[in-house]
Amino acid sequence: MSNAANIHRANDPHDFLNLQTLVDSEELAIQQSVRRFVEDRVLPEIGDWYDEGVFPRDLAKEMGSLGLLGMHLEGYGCAGTNAVSYGLACLELEAGDSGFRSFVSVQGSLAMFPIHAFGSEEQKQQWLPGMAAGELIGCFGLTEPDSGSDPGSMRTTARRDGTDWILNGTKMWITNGPIADVAIIWARAEEGIRGFVVPTTTPGFTANTVHKKASLRASVTGELVLEDVRLPETAVLPGVVGLRGPLSCLNEARFGILFGAVGAGRACYESALAYSISREQFGQSIAGFQLVQRKLVEMMISVNRSTLVALHLGRLKDAGTLTPAQVSFGKMDNVRQALDVAREARNSLGANGITLEYPVIRHMNNLESVYTYEGTNEIHTLALGHAITGIAAYR
Ligand code: FAD
Numbered sequence: 001m002s003n004a005a006n007i008h009r010a011n012d013p014h015d016f017l018n019l020q021t022l023v024d025s026e027e028l029a030i031q032q033s034v035r036r037f038v039e040d041r042v043l044p045e046i047g048d049w050y051d052e053g054v055f056p057r058d059l060a061k062e063m064g065s066l067g068l069l070g071m072h073l074e075g076y077g078c079a080g081t082n083a084v085s086y087g088l089a090c091l092e093l094e095a096g097d098s099g100f101r102s103f104v105s106v107q108g109s110l111a112m113f114p115i116h117a118f119g120s121e122e123q124k125q126q127w128l129p130g131m132a133a134g135e136l137i138g139c140f141g142l143t144e145p146d147s148g149s150d151p152g153s154m155r156t157t158a159r160r161d162g163t164d165w166i167l168n169g170t171k172m173w174i175t176n177g178p179i180a181d182v183a184i185i186w187a188r189a190e191e192g193i194r195g196f197v198v199p200t201t202t203p204g205f206t207a208n209t210v211h212k213k214a215s216l217r218a219s220v221t222g223e224l225v226l227e228d229v230r231l232p233e234t235a236v237l238p239g240v241v242g243l244r245g246p247l248s249c250l251n252e253a254r255f256g257i258l259f260g261a262v263g264a265g266r267a268c269y270e271s272a273l274a275y276s277i278s279r280e281q282f283g284q285s286i287a288g289f290q291l292v293q294r295k296l297v298e299m300m301i302s303v304n305r306s307t308l309v310a311l312h313l314g315r316l317k318d319a320g321t322l323t324p325a326q327v328s329f330g331k332m333d334n335v336r337q338a339l340d341v342a343r344e345a346r347n348s349l350g351a352n353g354i355t356l357e358y359p360v361i362r363h364m365n366n367l368e369s370v371y372t373y374e375g376t377n378e379i380h381t382l383a384l385g386h387a388i389t390g391i392a393a394y395r
Pocket residue numbers: 106140141142143147148149150172173174175176216221369372373374375376377378379382393394395
């Protein structure tokens with residue numbers, strides 16, 4: 001064999017920089033088990049779920065038994081893995097569909113994390129084991145119809161009535177809202193923003209499904225209406241007052257997203273690579289055209305580069321030094337990279353790129369939501385601008 005052929009064979013198109021060597025055996029085992037779950041349980045049906053606009057709630061318990069729910073939290077039935085393992089699980093889930101990664105992010109980072117970090121012992125005992133098992137589903141209500149990028153402008157109120165709390169307001173775009181057993185609701189109280197653990201069966205609480213979504217269709221999104229929802233004193237999260245509460249949850253969830261987006265991008269690149277090699281036009285494989293190769297190479301570089309960023313940020317998180325602005329870097333850049341890859345891959349598949357027979361347009365449409373939620377591209381740009389100049393330019 002010639003040296004050129006040897007060199008060619010040494011390069012794995014699916015892990016070009018051999019980044020697997022940056023992951024230890026335990027992390028790799030977790031990644032591979034999530035990948036198998038996605039291949040066996042998600043990929044065969046995801047096109048139909050997306051088409052029909054359903055999230056298969058039954059799979060929540062399977063994800064629970066795999067330890068994927070609240071997997072980076074300690075105790076209360078949670079797996080207690082390191083951050084890199086949690087990230088790699090998110091990567092593989094999102095290689096299946098962003099809806100699955102969203103489910104796991106919301107359950108673990110947005111609903112379980114605040115109870116774990118700011119809840120009373122009683123709240124932890126009551127909710128976390130069932131949520132870790134996937135028997136109870138949680139959601140996170142921060143965004144409102146008139147309060148998105150600027151959560152400090154929220155209108156939902158919490159007022160005291162004796163020892164009880166009374167909540168009023170509307171939350172919008174809430175992932176898992178209509179299927180949730182418990183909602184973490186952020187509301188404006190006299191002393192500042194407070195978080196509440198609200199059972200969704202509480203009188204006055206209504207969840208309406210958002211229909212006609214063209215993105216993240218295999219994920220349930222809802223509007224939550226709170227009309228004089230009366231809660232006992234024990235419903236408030238005692239450990240935090242102010243926007244720091246919801247923002248620290250978002251920081252956790254964004255960490256999962258910066259890994260997850262790599263998975264969506266990888267799935268699109270791999271689909272475009274396989275398609276380009278097998279598709280023939282002008283009497284030859286389209287992968288033999290220079291313009292097509294350029295696209296494939298750009299996609300491959302993007303996926304490898306964003307994997308490196310994710311793994312590096314994961315190591316910083318495990319070392320306890322990861323800053324929110326570094327998370328903004330990863331969320332912003334990895335999501336836009338994945339969206340660029342998805343759009344190029346969509347183009348590479350020609351007409352087949354617009355059908356759900358292939359994963360690409362599904363990922364592309366999903367990534368539009370991922371680009372917007374958990375801090376838009378602009379808001380993370382401003383967070384990074386603030387971090388490097390010391391000047392806040394949000395308003
Ligand atoms: P806006 O804040 O109105 O922004 C509109 C545009 O203006 C954006 O491009 C934005 O970047 C830009 N903009 C705003 N302010 C500035 C500025 N200062 N400078 C420059 N540009 C600016 N929320 C939850 O609480 N819980 C959930 O579970 C949840 N799930 C979601 C699921 C889906 C599918 C989607 C789409 C959203 C979800 N969200 C959820 C809401 C999401 O977090 C918000 O959509 C997001 O924060 C943006 O808010 P907005 O849609 O109101 O947009």
